[in-house]
Amino acid sequence: MKIGIATDHGGFELKQQILPFLRSLGHEVTDFGAYELDNQDDYPDYVLPLARAVAGGEVDRGVAVCGSGVGASVAANKVPGVRAALINEHFSAHQGVEDDDLNLLCLGGRVTGVMAAKEIVETFLNARFTGAERHVRRLGKVSAQENKN
Numbered sequence: 001m002k003i004g005i006a007t008d009h010g011g012f013e014l015k016q017q018i019l020p021f022l023r024s025l026g027h028e029v030t031d032f033g034a035y036e037l038d039n040q041d042d043y044p045d046y047v048l049p050l051a052r053a054v055a056g057g058e059v060d061r062g063v064a065v066c067g068s069g070v071g072a073s074v075a076a077n078k079v080p081g082v083r084a085a086l087i088n089e090h091f092s093a094h095q096g097v098e099d100d101d102l103n104l105l106c107l108g109g110r111v112t113g114v115m116a117a118k119e120i121v122e123t124f125l126n127a128r129f130t131g132a133e134r135h136v137r138r139l140g141k142v143s144a145q146e147n148k149n
């Protein structure tokens with residue numbers, strides 16, 4: 001898959017671990033920055049370009065990291081077509097894709113350890129939307145609101 005990854009300073013160290021891990025799994029990875037640690041940088045500067053790339057189909061899925069993962073998810077969900085969520089455990093990493101067609105995973109670099117983060121990312125990428133009627137119906141209601149905005 002084509003995967004985009006982005007971080008601010010709060011997730012920088014975790015991104016440094018996750019990016020080569022994604023490549024080791026055979027994914028084509030685009031790095032949206034930050035490219036160096038700057039404790040004054042702002043997560044929207046990296047997460048929004050990633051979110052636009054997910055929405056535009058330039059990458060299949062995104063992984064965004066900030067300190068908590070909250071800021072990254074708040075920012076990413078402002079881009080129409082993005083379904084982002086902060087995930088810190090196994091179940092939601094696959095159920096979020098299977099049921100809710102999650103396309104951008106957010107992680108907290110100050111919350112989730114490297115081994116857990118790798119497991120969550122791999123689970124997220126291996127999961128597929130089921131396409132079940134009830135899930136399509138619910139996502140249609142979400143999209144309808146998005147289109148009104």
Ligand SMILES: O=P(O)(O)OC[C@H]1O[C@@H](O)[C@H](O)[C@@H]1O
Pocket residue numbers: 008009010011039043066067068069070071072
């Ligand atoms: O390092 P500071 O600026 O205190 O906090 C930055 C973090 O706070 C939240 O907005 C985000 O999680 C971001 O990574």
